[in-house]
Amino acid sequence: MLLAFDVGNSNIVLGVFKDGKLVTNWRIETDNNKSADEYGMIVTQLFQYEGLQASDVKDIIISTVVPSVLYTLQHLAMKYFKKRAITVESGVKTGLVVKYDNPKQVGADRIVNAVAAYQKYGGPLIIIDFGTATTFCAVTEKAEYLGGSIAPGLKIASEALFEKTSKLPKVELEEPGQTICKNTIQSMQSGLVYGHMGMVDYIVKKMKRELEAITESGKAVTVVATGGLSTLIDDGVDCIDHVDKMLTLEGLEIIYQKNKKPAKPCKEKKEPIQNE
Incomplete structure (x- = not known):
């Protein structure tokens, strides 16, 4: 195992x-x-x-x-x-060509997600990870990791509102159902959740244009989302093609297969020579 x-x-x-x-x-x-x-x-x-x-x-x-x-x-x-x-660090085999200015600065989770998404869905693709930060990563059809965008995650934004204001409470991260809200909790939920959805739509739209400009085959860009809040955001946007919550773990297994040491062959036991 x-x-x-x-x-x-x-x-x-x-x-x-x-x-x-x-x-x-x-x-x-x-x-x-x-x-x-x-x-x-x-x-x-x-x-x-x-x-x-x-x-x-x-x-x-x-x-x-x-x-x-x-x-x-x-x-x-x-x-x-x-x-x-x-x-997972610099020098580990991933199957990707990292085009970042300084590859050592790329978060390991972003590379792992890209490895899994490319193997499962092919390129070009955009991977969105809804974690503490919301990250957007672009991978070409030639398995080149280009980079992407990093934004505050939903939980960070919610905690900042609570910590940096005098009267705003902590709220559950869920859709309130409308943007014209008549109480503080729903107003915060609307701004946080729908604001995040709008950000995702805009960044994906812009990244798609940039990826399509360098995709020689004309193949459509696939968008994959992962992370704990991916389902919540996916419900309100049209730009996500696949929600894959186990993407990072699957990427780790793929990288392991590329880097595991081959088993040493067992040496054959020589039968002792019988003296007649």
């Missing part, structure tokens, strides 16, 4: 793959203050709940945008699984 960690600023998503198929996944809070043992106990309990054995894990792969958590999870891998984790 393969254990995959997708570490975001707000949550860590874990997935277990068996024979290339995702068999289960969990979401836990990202906490910079947790030790390897604390995370280890959480993962151990999750394994027990699902009836999984730590000894069946053959490899571990980690993608993180939180550097302070990386060492903790690497230590967890060694202590609780006796494995040296593969980390």
